Amino acid sequence: MKNNRLMGKLFSSPYIVWAVIFILVPLGMVFYYGLTDKTGAFTLENVTAIMTAEHAKALWISLGLSLISTVICFFLAYPLAMILANMNVNQHSFIVLIFILPMWMNFLLRTLAWQTLLEKTGVINSILSFLHLPVLNIINTPYAIILGMVYNFLPFMVLPIYNSLVKIDANVVNAAKDLGANSIQTFFKITLPLSIPGIISGITMVFIPALTTFVISKLLGGSKILLIGNVIEEEFTQAGNWHLGSGLSIVLMIFIIINMAVSAIFDKDGEGSFL
Amino acid sequence: MNKELINLVDISKSYDGEMVLDELNLNIHENEFLTLLGPSGCGKTTTLRILGGFVTPDMGRVIFDGQDITSLPPNKRQLNTVFQKYALFSHMNIAENIAFGLKIKNKPKTYIDDKIKYALKLVNLEGFEKRMPDSLSGGQQQRIAIARAIVNEPKVLLLDEPLGALDLKLRQDMQYELIRLKNELGITFIYVTHDQEEALTMSDTIVVMNQGYIQQVGTPETIYNEPENAFVADFIGDSNIIDAVMLEDKLVSILGTKFGCVDTGFGRNKPVDVVIRPEDVELVKPEEGTLHGTVTHLIFKGVHYEMEVMAGGFEWLVHSTGMFPGGTKVGIKVDPFNIPILNKPASEDEEATAIEE
Numbered sequence: 003m004k005n006n007r008l009m010g011k012l013f014s015s016p017y018i019v020w021a022v023i024f025i026l027v028p029l030g031m032v033f034y035y036g037l038t039d040k041t042g043a044f045t046l047e048n049v050t051a052i053m054t055a056e057h058a059k060a061l062w063i064s065l066g067l068s069l070i071s072t073v074i075c076f077f078l079a080y081p082l083a084m085i086l087a088n089m090n091v092n093q094h095s096f097i098v099l100i101f102i103l104p105m106w107m108n109f110l111l112r113t114l115a116w117q118t119l120l121e122k123t124g125v126i127n128s129i130l131s132f133l134h135l136p137v138l139n140i141i142n143t144p145y146a147i148i149l150g151m152v153y154n155f156l157p158f159m160v161l162p163i164y165n166s167l168v169k170i171d172a173n174v175v176n177a178a179k180d181l182g183a184n185s186i187q188t189f190f191k192i193t194l195p196l197s198i199p200g201i202i203s204g205i206t207m208v209f210i211p212a213l214t215t216f217v218i219s220k221l222l223g224g225s226k227i228l229l230i231g232n233v234i235e236e237e238f239t240q241a242g243n244w245h246l247g248s249g250l251s252i253v254l255m256i257f258i259i260i261n262m263a264v265s266a267i268f269d270k271d272g273e274g275s276f277l
Numbered sequence: 278m279n280k281e282l283i284n285l286v287d288i289s290k291s292y293d294g295e296m297v298l299d300e301l302n303l304n305i306h307e308n309e310f311l312t313l314l315g316p317s318g319c320g321k322t323t324t325l326r327i328l329g330g331f332v333t334p335d336m337g338r339v340i341f342d343g344q345d346i347t348s349l350p351p352n353k354r355q356l357n358t359v360f361q362k363y364a365l366f367s368h369m370n371i372a373e374n375i376a377f378g379l380k381i382k383n384k385p386k387t388y389i390d391d392k393i394k395y396a397l398k399l400v401n402l403e404g405f406e407k408r409m410p411d412s413l414s415g416g417q418q419q420r421i422a423i424a425r426a427i428v429n430e431p432k433v434l435l436l437d438e439p440l441g442a443l444d445l446k447l448r449q450d451m452q453y454e455l456i457r458l459k460n461e462l463g464i465t466f467i468y469v470t471h472d473q474e475e476a477l478t479m480s481d482t483i484v485v486m487n488q489g490y491i492q493q494v495g496t497p498e499t500i501y502n503e504p505e506n507a508f509v510a511d512f513i514g515d516s517n518i519i520d521a522v523m524l525e526d527k528l529v530s531i532l533g534t535k536f537g538c539v540d541t542g543f544g545r546n547k548p549v550d551v552v553i554r555p556e557d558v559e560l561v562k563p564e565e566g567t568l569h570g571t572v573t574h575l576i577f578k579g580v581h582y583e584m585e586v587m588a589g590g591f592e593w594l595v596h597s598t599g600m601f602p603g604g605t606k607v608g609i610k611v612d613p614f615n616i617p618i619l620n621k622p623a624s625e626d627e628e629a630t631a632i633e634e
Binding site: 171180182183184192196198 | 329330331350351352357358360361362364365366367368377378381382425426429
């Protein structure tokens with residue numbers, strides 16, 4: 003027993019070292035910079051800076067856009083996951099492949115591709131004007147950002163929901179029908195509640211990256227729309243104010259932790275009595 | 278016999294070109310405990326699913342109480358199913374599970390509460406209302422699955438290998454429980470199993486199936502004592518199935534030795550199968566036996582000894598409370614009443630349906 007534990011520690015040591023260097027140390031640095039000023043004295047100013055009009059606006063837009071994207075992702079992903087779950091193995095592995103294939107390409111490349119597609123003189127508009135149709139003007143608008151978010155994060159919603167759906171025993175669904183429930187009742191009373199753990203992790207996996215992204219807004223939103231991610235990025239790369247950047251990061255982390263805490267509660271209930 | 282409740286008429290079903298049921302005809306009576314018994318892949322579960330409405334037959338009709346329900350969806354049928362591995366709703370507590378069907382039918386709350394109490398009492402799980410399915414043992418979950426089905430007052434309860442996941446002792450207890458439930462409820466039970474002992478213990482009628490065909494329908498006694506063919510004989514309990522020749526009425530030649538029997542009307546010198554149950558083979562002193570042989574194996578089985586006896590070029594399986602160690606010379610005697618004569622399968626086709634396992 004003792005030996006086993008020792009061996010376990012030995013084998014996990016590379017990961018522990020990795021985690022300390024690349025997770026704990028940076029996190030500690032974020033907190034150090036976020037809670038000090040240039041002289042190194044303790045201050046909450048960097049954190050409270052979120053209250054300034056410019057920063058608060060960026061945070062609200064971020065929250066709003068990621069919420070909208072998450073909702074859109076959910077309504078697109080759920081039916082898709084259901085279709086996948088009801089397919090036989092041969093069919094669905096092909097469809098899952100089609101779905102996962104774009105994820106193997108670099109995230110930046112995919113977003114850049116959308117920029118090219120959506121540009122005023124881009125691919126889509128060239129085709130539209132060639133067909134004498136009205137051109138699309140969504141580049142550099144919130145719509146383009148939402149499109150980018152939905153496109154990039156949709157698989158992260160589909161897969162957990164799909165996973166929770168395939169885990170539902172076909173006989174449980176049959177049992178509901180056997181007891182007199184029609185398809186709609188069966189869906190809302192059985193299938194949907196049983197897939198809540200998947201929905202929750204899907205929401206978390208879409209909402210958090212959408213909330214913190216700065217690439218999508220930079221490439222598809224132009225410089226007009228600043229998300230909180232862009233503000234933080236600019237503090238680090240352009241303004242060189244690591245203290246303010248870290249302070250705002252702490253605020254963002256608080257929102258992420260709230261989101262995860264809420265998911266944890268719902269997930270636990272999903273296993274239990276949640277209906 | 279009570280009046281007929283369900284008629285399966287010429288039911289055929291195939292999956293991916295593979296025939297699962299071939300023109301199956303079966304009549305099920307009111308208040309009957311009917312068991313569909315057979316090895317896996319014999320079509321018993323498909324038959325049950327056709328009754329439940331989860332599978333639509335390719336051909337044929339399902340008549341329920343005089344009405345054709347072949348294309349009626351499951352939620353419109355007057356029968357309920359107890360599924361394999363229970364299929365309880367894990368996100369609802371026991372009371373919600375049991376109430377599910379009644380809530381769908383918009384029954385008043387007091388009625389539902391009474392029904393939950395009644396059902397839990399019936400399955401001996403009073404006070405379990407607030408428990409979650411995961412916190413129950415297999416046997417308890419099984420009872421809840423039954424309670425959930427019967428509160429809807431179905432005319433027929435379909436049970437799909439409900440005891441398959443339970444251990445031996447619990448399985449035997451549940452068999453008595455099911456018989457008691459059936460008698461208290463006074464409804465038809467249609468039970469699917471591959472366990473011949475379960476079938477013999479509980480059923481009024483056993484339907485032995487193999488490869489999509491019904492092999493024999495009868496009471497447990499008939500099925501056990503008078504199997505119609507070698508498959509049934511082999512599937513229900515252990516047996517010695519031996520090639521034989523019917524010399525004349527009441528005289529059969531088994532392994533070259535003449536045995537008296539009680540069957541008539543087979544004609545002279547007709548090749549037949551005889552089925553002799555291991556407990557019907559008597560081991561006696563060599564000079565007293567019709568056939569002579571040597572014990573090759575001896576195993577203690579608890580209630581009896583199981584022995585293998587090499588006699589007349591055939592390895593006889595014998596169950597006896599008397600013990601004959603390996604190497605003992607013995608004589609074999611069989612009471613004429615215990616030698617059922619079976620016709621040989623008429624064609625290759627029937628041969629194929631005979632013995633699978």
